[in-house]
Amino acid sequence: MRRTGTTRRSALTATGAFGLGAVLTGCGSGGGAPRHDSTGADARTVSLRASTALKAAEARSGVSLLARYDQVVAAHPLTEAGLAPMRAAVREHVAALGGRAGTGVPSSPAPAAPAADVRTALRELAAEERRLADVRAAALLKAEPELARLLASIAAAGAAHAYLLTELAKETPA
Known part of the structure; x- marks a missing residue:
């Protein structure tokens, strides 16, 4: 059985993912002069709506991912400690x-049942x-700076x- 503590490889991977998130969110908010015309207010309203919709979509994706974790734990109870x-x-x-x-209210279709093999x-x-992390990283380009930082952090964690x-799949007995 392998060591379960933090290894150099996992620390470097996490650091790299965090660094990538920091670099991606550093592409900031555009330091131009503030607008005081009605089109600026309309643009902010549209931007706020788009940001709210993006945030809601990402929250639904997260709920679906959490349901997937729950299904794997239900199908394979021995994974509960590793997945917790x-x-x-x-x-x-x-x-x-x-x-x-x-x-208890499904926000999206239920994910497919997990495989029988752990x-x-x-x-x-x-x-x-990985797929969801990629989607969130791509969404950084459309997000407002504050939401982009949050999505970058969540994508790096993903x-x-x-x-x-x-790695857990490699270490888990068949």
Whole structure:
């Protein structure tokens, strides 16, 4: 069995993901002079609506991901200890995005049932984390600076989760 503490590789991966998030969010808010015309107010309203819609969509994606974690734990109870910290982080991400996890109301179609093989189920969960991290990283270009920083942080955490889930799949007995 491998060591379960923080390894140099995982620390470097997390640092790299955090650094990437910092670089991506550094592309700031545009330091131009403020506008005082009616089109500026309209643009801010449109921007606020778009930002709110993006935040809500990302919260729904987070709720769906959390449901996926819950399904894997239900299908493979031995994974609960390994997945608990990541599930907690995903729950906090949903809350930070303004969503409510565990409301019992599905916000999107239920994810497909996890694979019967525990390793495959963990790999599928890692792939979903990776896909969602990529979607959130792409959404940075459309987001307001504050939301972009939040999405970058959540995307970096998702990339780290994908790595950890892949490693957990390798270490889990068949």
